[in-house]
Amino acid sequence: MAESFAFEIAAKVLEKLGSAAYERISLAWGVREEFEKLKLTLAVIGAVVLDAEQQQACSQELSLWLQRFKDACYDVEDLIDEFEIQELRRQVLERSTGSKVRHFFFGSNPLAFRFMMGNKIKKANEMLDEIAANKAKFHLTPKHETNVIHRERETYSFVKTSSVIGRDEAKQHLVNFLMDPTDGEDIPVLPIVGIGGIGKTTLAQLVFNEESVKSHFELRIWVCVTEDFDVKQLMIKIIKSANGRESKDMNKEELHKALQDCLNGKRFFMVLDDVWNEDKKKWSELKDLLGGGAQGSRIIVTTRSRKVATITGTIPPYDLEHLSYENCLSLFLKLAFKEGEEKQHDNLVRIGEGIVQKCKGVALAVKTLGSLLCSTRVQHDWELVRDSELWKLKQEENDILPALKLSYDHLPWYLKQCFAFCSVFPKDFEFNPLYLISLWTANGFLQSPYENEEPKDIGNRYIQELLSRSFFQQVEDKIFTFTFKMHDLVHDLALSVAQNEVNPCNHYSTGNVRHLRFDLSKQDASQLANNLNRLQSLFLSDKEGKADSESLIAEVISRSKHLRVLGMSKCSFEQLPNNIRYLKQLRYLSLVDNGNIKRLPNSICNLQSLQTLDLGGCRGIEELPKDIRYLISLRELRVTTKQTRLQENGISCLTSLRILSFFECENLENLFEDIQNLTALRELYIYECHNLVSLPQGLKYLPTFENLSILNCEKLDLTMEELELEKEEGGSLRKLRIGGVPKLESLPRWILLGSTQTLQHLCIRKLENLCTLPTWFQHFTSLQNLYIINCPKLSCLSEGMQHLTALKRLRIGGCPKLNKRCIEETGEDWPKIAHVPDFLLW
Structure with a gap:
């Protein structure tokens, strides 16, 4: 079922070559004629690629021809990237003159570059000419994407558990189990057993969110259990589900105590979803940790394995059967049509009946194909699904991959x-x-x-x-x-479908893999060092610090010259090698949660293509690279640093920046004052910066600024009285979240007032000294979501809130004075919020 992706890659390269940007580049470097020849040959071959992909299963030679074409397309993409990199270097040189800068970007002689690229384009054209000549032997015919079902309307809704059909009896069985007053010494465990895609998780969700269940249990916990049944990781997940707290840095003993604190004396309901573990010892270890709850606690386990059900269950498992044909048809029609619309399309309903029969009672298959067809009323589109050859493939009993593959084939x-x-x-x-x-x-x-x-x-x-x-x-x-x-x-x-392109396993197979994930703590690192030249994405992790990371990273970089993505989260190396500068096409670099690294080599600033740099959780970094201003393509930057102040002419020069985050910068006292230079900035996140004193005034002058989030900055003072009246309109802020800022007594007018017409989401939490909402609060006419949580001194809502007609969701909790005034029907402030359709008070 593997896909070649040759059509997709060729289409992407052709789109690039035809763009206005590359038209300008080809003219500037005098290669327009060569680019046009590339485009023409690619288009000629691309016209028959769909036919080749459909026939390749019958011909090894054709499959190899497709692979050669795909590799050639990737080579052309690399070639195009080189022109883009050279253009970026030119922009840096224009911004900063001087021999130091020219030395920093060695090898940027334009004449030498033009000669080198001329040869590369010539070789690419020769390769494509040879591939084009060879296609004649396969007798291929031009084809277009005729089976793609394009959506005529955007939809942003998700199928909720209220849409579940045909599971009333199963739901009642589970509810009866949960409410049963009889108890033994052991916590009762009910396994739900069924094939994949039949609806086990959906049924558990349905019961989990049942109102009678919510009111019966003091604590409800949902844990998705991975195939690796790691008891420590499960404890972390249980604690997070129970109280929302992260506990990743705790040892097992600390986790055990935290877990007992969560469960102690409480009647809890826990769902352990998708369990695969068949080791009884591991299950017993976890079960023993859950013994601190009150009488009446219950556990539901979902699994495909009857052996797992035998190990975990204290009562006979509930076998979830296939949906009946009638229920499958009801579910399909509900997803494929708006309410009542099916009555206008008898012809489509008849075709739909045939499709549903082939889904064999499996809810996921029905749901996937119903969702696929909801946007088309063209009879031919429906017939394509019903009559697809995929249904005729030999398959195991209960195999639903053909139904899913059918839906995949209709993707653009x-x-x-x-x-x-x-x-x-x-x-x-x-x-x-x-x-x-x-x-x-x-x-x-x-x-x-x-x-x-x-x-x-x-x-x-x-x-x-x-x-x-x-x-x-x-x-x-x-x-x-x-x-x-x-x-x-x-x-x-x-x-x-991706097996020729993607390898997510802990072993590296040679060949044409482009995207690889590798866990150094589980696999011998020596297996990584061969044949990395085709890689575009590499995700390395080393949670246990087993690998000689620094020499390994240097080796990987030297062999992976076409990397676009390099993720090294939770690695423990102390230095990033200098040869990082040679990854000219690198656009994404993550060093998340590396606590050992102290500084980045300045050579990292030679990566002009870099768009994302994530240093979040790198608590040892003493300062950012001095030439960070040369990363002119950077769009997203996440920083953890020990610096008290940021260098001048650093981040403020990154004019392509869209998202900027400061995370756990313990010593940082101020941001850079010239933040208004970041004219493309859309989002700013500031978390756990405990010594941050103020925000720069230029923040309110950013023309595209949409999202500001500030959490747990104890010393931050957001008052700027003298600036309040300077700008009261023309702002663009859409989302604001402020929490854990004890100095805040009123909402920051200088940030908010210019955005009264644009603000859609507002969350204020853990503001212990916030006393009132401002009188101008009623002017937030676009506000849709409002969260007011743990603001103990806030005593009332502002006047005029009933005029906020766009407000759809309101949450108020942990505000004793305010809570009393917002009680439904009887509270003094209830008339101000009675119009809000989704209101929750706790």
């Missing part, structure tokens, strides 16, 4: 690589949109018809489309963002 080409790339992450990995978009951007996966569209906006659109097609599933709706994951069967699909 630009989404296929994005989806397949996600298989480099382990099963049950929780994605953060910002993180995934940064990786997609670095690999050049994001395509837009608009030249100046922001990558974050393109990436968010891709994520929403994959969510709407059920390739992603939303896990948690957080205050200003959300997390999502892939169902493990969808992950299997991604891995199956």
Whole structure:
């Protein structure tokens, strides 16, 4: 089922070559004619690639021809990148004159570069001519993407558990188990057993969120159990689910005490989702740790394995059966049509009945295909799904991969690589949109018809489309963002289509792998040092510090000259090697949670293509590189540093910066004053900077600034009385979160007042001295979400809040005085918020 991705890669390269930016570059370097020849040959071969991909399973020679074409496309992409890198170097040299700068960018002689690139383009054209000549022997015909179902409307809604059909009896069985007053000495455990995709997790979610269950238990805990049944990691997850606290740095004894504090004397309900462990000793160890709860506590386990059910269960398992045909059809129609719309499309309903029959009662298959077809009413599109050859493939009983592959085949080409790339992450990995978009951007996966569209906006659109097609599933709706994951069967699909491109395992196989994850603490590092030349993404981790990391990293860099992404989170090396400068195409570099590294080599500033630099949690870094201003492509920077002050002409010169984060900068007292130079900055995050005293005044003059988040900065003073009236309109702030700032007595007018028409999300929490909301609060006419949490001195809501008609969600908790005034119907402030449809008070 592996895909070649030749069509997708060729389309991406052709789009680049045809862009206005590369038109300018080809004219500037006098290579327009050579570029045009590349485009023409690529287009000629690309026209028959879809036919070749469909026939390659029957011909090894054709498969090899496709591989050669794909490799040639990657080579052309590398070639194009070199022109872009040279253009970036030219921009740096224009900004800063002097022999030191010219020496810093050695090897930038334009005549030598033109000669070298002329030869490379010539070789690329010769290679493509040879591939084009060889295609004649395969008798291929031009084809276009005819089976792609394009969405006619954007959808941002997710299928919620309220949409579950046909599980009422199963739900009641589980609720009865949870409410049963009889108890033995042991905590009762009920396993739910069923095949993958049948709806075990959805059923557990349905019960978990049942109102009667919520009120019956003092504590509800949800833990997704990975295939690696690590008791310490499970304790960390249980504690986080129970009280929201991170405990990753605790040892086992400390975790045990924290876990007992969470459970002590409380009646809890715990779901352990997707359990694979068949080692009874490990299960007994975990079970013993959960004995501190009150009588009436219950555990539900979901699993595909009957052996797991036997080991974990204290009562017979609940066998979740396939959905009936009638229920499958109801679910399909609910997803494929708006309410009542199916009555207008009898022809499509008949076709849908045939599709549902082939799904064999598996909810995930029904859900995926229903989501796929919801955006088209073209009969031919529906017939393509029903009559696909994929249904005829030999498959194991209960195998739903053909249904999922069918949905994958209907993705637009630009989404296929994005989806397949996600298989480099382990099963049950929780994605953060910002993180995934940064990786997609670095690999050049994001395509837009608009030249100046922001990558974050393109990436968010891709994520929403994959969510709407059920390739992603939303896990948690957080205050200003959300997390999502892939169902493990969808992950299997991604891995199956990407197997020639992606290797997520702890071994490295030679060949054409482009994206690799490698755990140095689990595998011999010597296996990494061969054949890395084709790699574009490399994720290394070494949680246990077993590897000789510094020499290994130097070796990896010397053999991976085309890397776009280098992730080295939780590695323990003390120095990043100087040869990092040779990764000219590197766009993403992460050193997250490396506590040993003290400084970065200044040669890192030679990486003009670098777009993301993540130093979060690198608590040993003494100062940032002195020439950081030369990273002119940097769009996202996350910093942890011991500095008390940041150097002048440093970060403030990074005019491409969109996202800037300061995380655990314990000594930092001030940010740079000339922050207004960052005219493209959209987001600023400041967390755990305990000595930070003030924010720069220029913050309010940023023209595209949308998101400000400040947490746990005890010394921060946000008052600027003399500036309050200077600018009262024209702001662009959309999201503001402030918490753990004890000096704050009123909301910072100088930050907020200019954005009364744009602010959509506001969260204020742990503001122990906040007494009142301002009178001008009623002017936030675009406000949609408001969270007021743990503000004990806040006594009332401001007047006029009833005029905030856009307000859809309101949360108030841990504010004793305010809570009393907001009690439904009887509270004094209730009339101000009675119009809010989603209100929660605790």
